[in-house]
Amino acid sequence: MGSSMAGSARLTRFIVRRDLFRLFLWVMSISVVTLAVPLAFQELYPSQKQRDVMAETMRNPAMTAMVGPGDLENYTLGAMTTHQMLLLTAVAVALMNILLAVRFTRAEEEAGMTEMIRSLSVDRRSPLLSAVTVLLGVNAVLAFFLWIGLTSLRIEGIESFGALLYGGTLGGVGLFFGGVTVVCAQLLESARGATSLAMSVLVGSYVIQSSGNVTESVMIWLSPFGWVTSVQPFSDNNGWPIVFLIVSGLVLGSVAGILQGKRDLGSGFIHQKRGRSHASVFLKTPLALVLRLQRTGISIWAIGMLILGLSYGSILGDLESFFEGNELLANMLAGNSDRPVAEQFLPMLMLVMAFIATIPGILALHKLLGEEKKGRVDSVLGRSVSKTRLLGVYVLVAVMNGVVMNSLAAAGLWVAGRSVMAEPLTSASVFGASAVLLPAIAVMIGVSCLIVGIAPRWSSLVWLYIVYSFITLYLGSLFHVPEWAAKLSPFGWVSEWPSESINWIAEGSLLATAAVLVVIGVFGYRKRDIL
Numbered sequence: 001m002g003s004s005m006a007g008s009a010r011l012t013r014f015i016v017r018r019d020l021f022r023l024f025l026w027v028m029s030i031s032v033v034t035l036a037v038p039l040a041f042q043e044l045y046p047s048q049k050q051r052d053v054m055a056e057t058m059r060n061p062a063m064t065a066m067v068g069p070g071d072l073e074n075y076t077l078g079a080m081t082t083h084q085m086l087l088l089t090a091v092a093v094a095l096m097n098i099l100l101a102v103r104f105t106r107a108e109e110e111a112g113m114t115e116m117i118r119s120l121s122v123d124r125r126s127p128l129l130s131a132v133t134v135l136l137g138v139n140a141v142l143a144f145f146l147w148i149g150l151t152s153l154r155i156e157g158i159e160s161f162g163a164l165l166y167g168g169t170l171g172g173v174g175l176f177f178g179g180v181t182v183v184c185a186q187l188l189e190s191a192r193g194a195t196s197l198a199m200s201v202l203v204g205s206y207v208i209q210s211s212g213n214v215t216e217s218v219m220i221w222l223s224p225f226g227w228v229t230s231v232q233p234f235s236d237n238n239g240w241p242i243v244f245l246i247v248s249g250l251v252l253g254s255v256a257g258i259l260q261g262k263r264d265l266g267s268g269f270i271h272q273k274r275g276r277s278h279a280s281v282f283l284k285t286p287l288a289l290v291l292r293l294q295r296t297g298i299s300i301w302a303i304g305m306l307i308l309g310l311s312y313g314s315i316l317g318d319l320e321s322f323f324e325g326n327e328l329l330a331n332m333l334a335g336n337s338d339r340p341v342a343e344q345f346l347p348m349l350m351l352v353m354a355f356i357a358t359i360p361g362i363l364a365l366h367k368l369l370g371e372e373k374k375g376r377v378d379s380v381l382g383r384s385v386s387k388t389r390l391l392g393v394y395v396l397v398a399v400m401n402g403v404v405m406n407s408l409a410a411a412g413l414w415v416a417g418r419s420v421m422a423e424p425l426t427s428a429s430v431f432g433a434s435a436v437l438l439p440a441i442a443v444m445i446g447v448s449c450l451i452v453g454i455a456p457r458w459s460s461l462v463w464l465y466i467v468y469s470f471i472t473l474y475l476g477s478l479f480h481v482p483e484w485a486a487k488l489s490p491f492g493w494v495s496e497w498p499s500e501s502i503n504w505i506a507e508g509s510l511l512a513t514a515a516v517l518v519v520i521g522v523f524g525y526r527k528r529d530i531l
Contacts, residue, residue: 007122078234179252309412
């Protein structure tokens with residue numbers, strides 16, 4: 001037992017030293033954004049009367065589905081921060097833990113590092129134990145920084161105990177999804193499979209939370225994000241859901257340890273099906289091969305995006321009813337636009353779904369790096385397949401993912417909206433609002449292609465770019481983000497159709513930018529060595 005713990009301690013220190021910059025970047029990015037929000041709120045809404053007006057604008061099903069419920073009757077700066085930021089930050093923390101957990105477990109096993117480590121004088125459980133220890137430490141540090149940081153702001157309505165619960169909630173949900181991911185890493189035989197399954201759990205949890213909070217049903221208790229929104233720091237201060245998150249995360253980590261002890265190195269409990277002895281005619285091209293390898297992930301994401309669209313579309317009817325009965329908000333919107341309420345909210349809903357639809361496209365492209373690390377690319381390039389063609393195929397599959405996922409979300413929203421709205425949105429409005437975002441998604445994939453081709457070891461930077469884009473677009477008015485900063489994101493150039501006319505020059509420029517990025521990435525990929 002002593003040698004096992006000693007080996008785990010050494011591995012833990014090794015992981016921290018190796019990924020210190022990565023861990024620091026994640027923790028500081030989340031902390032800085034979190035601490036900036038209440039300061040911005042204090043400047044924008046200095047009086048309680050202004051905050052009460054803001055509370056009225058948030059009292060609608062669309063916002064409840066997106067950010068969860070809040071204490072709108074006592075909308076202090078603390079309650080406002082919790083309502084508008086806690087759930088979205090929890091999603092970011094969950095994403096951080098999923099990516100880190102896969103990197104520390106299944107990815108190292110695929111790369112052969114785990115086998116090399118086990119050949120030393122360490123216990124076979126040490127790699128997993130050290131990975132869980134690092135995840136526990138990262139989430140604890142994040143929780144501590146947020147507690148101290150929020151308390152030190154000395155803003156009215158943000159007290160120390162509420163700040164402790166705020167930080168503890170984010171640390172707890174991070175530990176929970178870290179536990180989910182290490183279990184996925186034991187079930188599946190590849191890093192990409194573990195990532196896709198964990199991401200599916202994340203998306204499913206968010207959809208369940210949205211539906212449960214809008215309908216005020218017990219469904220929220222089936223989602224860890226439902227537990228997050230039940231804490232309500234700075235208002236109700238319910239600490240017991242944090243206990244659920246932490247205990248569940250530790251239990252999942254223990255389950256992962258048990259599962260690891262029952263499988264062989266490199267294997268999983270969900271085995272890949274044995275293929276045919278001879279490939280069919282549909283597998284004789286690189287495109288067919290890549291689609292075959294990624295069909296499970298594509299199917300899972302497709303179902304998830306369709307459900308997400310149905311979830312958002314189902315609240316459009318309640319949205320109209322709510323504004324019709326609220327004279328204050330009706331007057332506010334009437335001063336801004338003569339279009340129906342649902343059409344005014346449509347660009348924001350489509351923007352959120354477009355950000356989510358970008359994720360499977362980038363994951364599909366990054367799987368090329370996984371194939372390189374496992375030495376599988378060599379066998380493909382050993383045939384009459386060039387590097388240009390190989391990367392081009394992965395880019396094509398990534399773009400197909402982005403288009404299909406975004407379109408499925410739009411289809412789900414349109415179908416659900418037709419069933420609940422007295423005057424449904426037209427298909428042109430919904431699919432047009434979806435289509436104008438596709439060039440921005442293409443640019444994101446182009447950035448990913450550029451990094452894969454030139455600096456593959458920095459491929460994770462594209463996730464930071466997505467987070468930056470989300471902050472500048474979704475929270476831009478809150479942080480007084482200048483227009484030039486918003487324009488650094490491709491989504492900042494997209495028109496808010498149907499409220500605004502389409503800027504065809506901007507759309508064409510985005511597509512041209514995406515093409516240039518892909519060309520540079522392909523050129524760099526041709527010149528660099530295979531990982």
